[in-house]
Amino acid sequence: xxxxxxxxxxxxxxxxxxxxxxxxxxxxxxxxxxxxxxxxxxxxxxxxxxxxxxxxxxxxxxxxxxxxxxxxxxxxxxxxxxxxxxxxxxxxxxxxxxxxxxxxxxxxxxxxxxxxxxxxxxxxxxxxxxxxxxxxxxxxxxxxxxxxxxxxxxxxxxxxxxxxxxxxxxxxxxxxxxxxxxxxxxxxxxxxxxxxxxxxxxxxxxxxxxxxxxxxxxxxxxxxxxxxxxxxxxxxxxxxxxxxxxxxxxxxxxxxxxxxxxxxxxxxxxxxxxxxxxxxxxxxxxxxxxxxxxxxxxxxxxxxxxxxxxxxxxxxxxxxxxxxxxxxxxxxxxxxxxxxxxxxxxxxxxxxx
Amino acid sequence: xxxxxxxxxxxxxxxxxxxxxxxxxxxxxxxxxxxxxxxxxxxxxxxxxxxxxxxxxxxxxxxxxxxxxxxxxxxxxxxxxxxxxxxxxxxxxxxxxxxxxxxxxxxxxxxxxxxxxxxxxxxxxxxxxxxxxxxxxxxxxxxxxxxxxxxxxxxxxxxxxxxxxxxxxxxxxxxxxxxxxxxxxxxxxxxxxxxxxxxxxxxxxxxxxxxxxxxxxxxxxxxxxxxxxxxxxxxxxxxxxxxxxxxxxxxxxxxxxxxxxxxxxxxxxxxxxxxxxxxxxxxxxxxxxxxxxxxxxxxxxxxxxxxxxxxxxxxxxxxxxxxxxxxxxxxxxxxxxxxxxxxxxxxxxxxxxxxxxxxxxxxxxxxxxxxxxxxxxxxxxxxxxxxxxxxxxxxxxxxxxxxxxxxxxxxxxxxxxxxxxxxxxxxxxxxxxxxxxxxxxxxxxxxxxxxxxxxxxxxxxxxxxxxxxxxxxxxxxxxxxxxxxxxxxxxxxxxxxxxxxxxxxxxxxxxxxxxxxx
Numbered sequence: 066x067x068x069x070x071x072x073x074x075x076x077x078x079x080x081x082x083x084x085x086x087x088x089x090x091x092x093x094x095x096x097x098x099x100x101x102x103x104x105x106x107x108x109x110x111x112x113x114x115x116x117x118x119x120x121x122x123x124x125x126x127x128x129x130x131x132x133x134x135x136x137x138x139x140x141x142x143x144x145x146x147x148x149x150x151x152x153x154x155x156x157x158x159x160x161x162x163x164x165x166x167x168x169x170x171x172x173x174x175x176x177x178x179x180x181x182x183x184x185x186x187x188x189x190x191x192x193x194x195x196x197x198x199x200x201x202x203x204x205x206x207x208x209x210x211x212x213x214x215x216x217x218x219x220x221x222x223x224x225x226x227x228x229x230x231x232x233x234x235x236x237x238x239x240x241x242x243x244x245x246x247x248x249x250x251x252x253x254x255x256x257x258x259x260x261x262x263x264x265x266x267x268x269x270x271x272x273x274x275x276x277x278x279x280x281x282x283x284x285x286x287x288x289x290x291x292x293x294x295x296x297x298x299x300x301x302x303x304x305x306x307x308x309x310x311x312x313x314x315x316x317x318x319x320x321x322x323x324x325x326x327x328x329x330x331x332x333x334x335x336x337x338x339x340x341x342x343x344x345x346x347x348x349x350x351x352x353x354x355x356x357x358x359x360x361x362x363x364x365x366x367x368x369x370x371x372x373x374x375x376x377x378x379x380x381x382x383x384x385x386x387x388x389x390x391x392x393x394x395x396x397x398x399x400x401x402x403x404x405x406x407x408x409x410x411x412x413x414x415x416x417x418x
Numbered sequence: 419x420x421x422x423x424x425x426x427x428x429x430x431x432x433x434x435x436x437x438x439x440x441x442x443x444x445x446x447x448x449x450x451x452x453x454x455x456x457x458x459x460x461x462x463x464x465x466x467x468x469x470x471x472x473x474x475x476x477x478x479x480x481x482x483x484x485x486x487x488x489x490x491x492x493x494x495x496x497x498x499x500x501x502x503x504x505x506x507x508x509x510x511x512x513x514x515x516x517x518x519x520x521x522x523x524x525x526x527x528x529x530x531x532x533x534x535x536x537x538x539x540x541x542x543x544x545x546x547x548x549x550x551x552x553x554x555x556x557x558x559x560x561x562x563x564x565x566x567x568x569x570x571x572x573x574x575x576x577x578x579x580x581x582x583x584x585x586x587x588x589x590x591x592x593x594x595x596x597x598x599x600x601x602x603x604x605x606x607x608x609x610x611x612x613x614x615x616x617x618x619x620x621x622x623x624x625x626x627x628x629x630x631x632x633x634x635x636x637x638x639x640x641x642x643x644x645x646x647x648x649x650x651x652x653x654x655x656x657x658x659x660x661x662x663x664x665x666x667x668x669x670x671x672x673x674x675x676x677x678x679x680x681x682x683x684x685x686x687x688x689x690x691x692x693x694x695x696x697x698x699x700x701x702x703x704x705x706x707x708x709x710x711x712x713x714x715x716x717x718x719x720x721x722x723x724x725x726x727x728x729x730x731x732x733x734x735x736x737x738x739x740x741x742x743x744x745x746x747x748x749x750x751x752x753x754x755x756x757x758x759x760x761x762x763x764x765x766x767x768x769x770x771x772x773x774x775x776x777x778x779x780x781x782x783x784x785x786x787x788x789x790x791x792x793x794x795x796x797x798x799x800x801x802x803x804x805x806x807x808x809x810x811x812x813x814x815x816x817x818x819x820x821x822x823x824x825x826x827x828x829x830x831x832x833x834x835x836x837x838x839x840x841x842x843x844x845x846x847x848x849x850x851x852x853x854x855x856x857x858x859x860x861x862x863x864x865x866x867x868x869x870x871x872x873x874x875x876x877x878x879x880x881x882x883x884x885x886x887x888x889x890x891x892x893x894x895x896x897x898x899x900x901x902x903x904x905x906x907x908x909x910x911x912x913x914x915x916x917x918x919x920x921x922x923x924x925x926x927x928x929x930x931x932x933x934x935x936x
Contacts, residue, residue: 301769305750305783306749
C-alpha cells in the first residue's frame, strides 16, 4: 500500500472529510463506552443533550467555546505562517494579568479613568501583553534560528509562576481569605451579558467578529497571500520579494495578541478576577482546534463549539451513566487524529502496490 | 554475446501514475556481459522502468526476472539479493559518514555487535584497485567531489556483489573527460562479467558506450537496435518522434556608436564564503545589453553562490555586484524593482509558491503593486486573472485553469510559467540558471528561442548551465567556473568542447597528478 497524490481534490471530499471524521470518532469511542459498561446510545444521547440539548446547555457550551475561539485563532494565525506558537496558554494568562493590572480594584478603587478609555486600555494592555510574550521567541527564531516550539512552550511555565507571584503579592485580593486570587475587576469594565440568566458574554461576539475579519484578511488582502506563501514555501516567498521575517513577526504578534485577548475575555467576561486555575488548558486546546479547523479562522469557530460541547456535555453525562468525563478528552483526541487522516485522504489516495 | 538465461528479462511492464501512463507494456532483455543503453527524453519513462526493476515501484502489470528467477515486485531487498545494483542519478549517500560506512550500511546483520571493518576495508580497497575506482575509505562523503561520490555509489553496488549494474544518467554530473573515464570503467566491468544498463538522453554517449540501444518514448518501447546499426539522426528521430527545429540566433542589436554602454550586470572581484569554505574567490564578470554570457562548469563549483548573488539572495563577503551601474544588496525586492528577470535553477521550490494558484504565481513578483493590489493592500483578483490569462496563453502553459494549484503543473509547464512571469515584463537583465534542466527537447528549443529573442531585443542574459550543447547554442561569450574561480568571459569562437572541458576540470589535473605520483 502506498499513498499517491491526487491530481484534483474533489469538492465533495472537502465536505465529506470532517463528517466522516466525526462518524469514525463516535464509532471508535463507542467501543470505549461499551467497555465501561454503559449503553452506547444513551451515553451519546446524554452527551449531546448536555452539550446542545437545552438553553442552559447551549449557553454553557458557548461560554466555554469563547476562550477556545481566541486561542484557536491565535494558533491558526501563527501556524499558517509556520510559526509554531505553543505558548497560547502563557499568553492567555499574561493577557489576563494585564487586564487585571489595568482594570482591577487596586486598593479598593483602582485607576480613575473615563470608562470607555479605561475599557480600551484594558483590552489593549491584554493584547499587548500577549504579543510582547511572543516577541522574544519570534526574534530569537528570526535572528538566531532558535526553535520557537521550545521557547514559547517553556514561557508558559514562567508566566504561570509570575501569575502565582502576583496573586500572592501585589495583586492579591485581601478579601479572598488567603486564596491566591487577584483583586476583582472594576464592575463597569466587565463585558455585558448577551443572554439573560446565562454566562454568555459579549466576548463571544468579539471572537466571532475577529474570526470573520481574519478570514477576510487572509482571503482578500496581500497579507493573506504573504502569510500563505511564507507558510507553505518560505524560500520561494523570499525569492519573490516577500519580507519573510517581518511576515513571521507580524503573524507571531497577532497570534500573541489573540491569545492575550482570550485572557482579557475570561477575566472581564466570565470570572471578574484572575485565579491560577482560570484556564483548564485553553491554550493547548487551541492547538487541537486550529488543526481540526485546518487553520481556517471560520473553521476555528465551529471546532471550538464542537470541543466545548464535548467538554460540557461530558460533565452532564457522567452523572447519569458509569462513564468518566474523561471520555470528552478521548473524543477530542480521536477527532483530531481522524480529522488529520481525513484531510490527508482528500489530498492523497491509497493505492495498492 | 548472450548465453543461457539473460541477465534480466522484463515482460509486459506497465505502470500508471494518475492520468500518466509512465510505462506501457514494455518487454526487454539484458544479455549477460552486455551494455544496454536506455535512451529517451526526460519523462519518457526511463527512470520509472528502472525503479520497477530495482523494486522501488511495483508495476501495475508485468514481471521482472533476474537470471531466470522471478523477482518479488516492489521489494528492493529482493533486487539486491538477486544481484541488481543501482547507481541513482541523485546519490543515496549519507554525507556525514565516511566512505567505508556508506558502503557497509545495510550489509551487516543487526545482531552482530561489532562491525568487521578491517576485513571490509581491505575488500573495498581491493575492489577499488581492481576497477580503477580510487577513493579513500576514511574520507567523509560530504567532502568528496561529485565524481568521487559517483565512484562510491558504484563501489557500494560492487561490494554487494552486484552482477547487474544500473546507472541512471551517470554522466549528467561529470565533465566530458570524467565521462570518458567512466566509460572505460564500464568496459572493465563487462570484461569482469557484469551486465550494465546505462540510462541517458545524450546520443553521443549512448553510441560510444553501449552494445544495444533501447529507445523509450512517452512510456512505450519505440525500438531496440544493436549499436553498430544505429546513428544519431535515427536515434534522435526515434526518441523525439519528430524533428525539432533548432532555433537560430538572430543578429544582436548593436549599441549605438559613441554611446559607452553601461554593463547591465557587473560583478567585481567578489568573494563568497560559507563557514570555512570559499565558494567564490575574486570573481569578476560583466554582461552587456544584447549579449548572452554563459557560465560553464561542473555542478557544485560555485554556480549556486553566483546565482544567489545575482538573484539578490546573498550578499558578497567582498567586492560589489552592480546592475546598470547601481550596487544592489541581498534583498530580492531590490532586484525585482531594478527590473532583473530571474529564472532560478530550483523552479519547484524557489521559482513558484507550489500551493498558490497559477494566476498568483504568474504575477507573484509584483503582487503588492497596482493593478494587482489596490491601495497597496487589497488583492484584485480580476486584474491578476487577466494578466495571468495572457501569460498562460503567450507562453503556452498547459493547464486546466489558472485557479489550479501550481504544484499540479509538470516541470516544463512550471518553467514556461516562470519564463512568462519574467519575460512578459521585458527585463533588461535576465538571469537564467539551468533554464532547461530536466525538460524535453521541444521545451528546450522553445526556451532557447525565447532567450535568444529577448537578447535580440536588447536584454542582457546571464546563462548558468551544465549543458555544453546549450552553451554553444546560445552564448556570445563563455566564462568557466571551477572551484569558485571564474575565468574571463571569452568569445564563443575561442572555445572548443575539448578546451572547455579541460577548463572545467582545471584543478582535476592536479588531483590526477597527485594520485599518479603515489
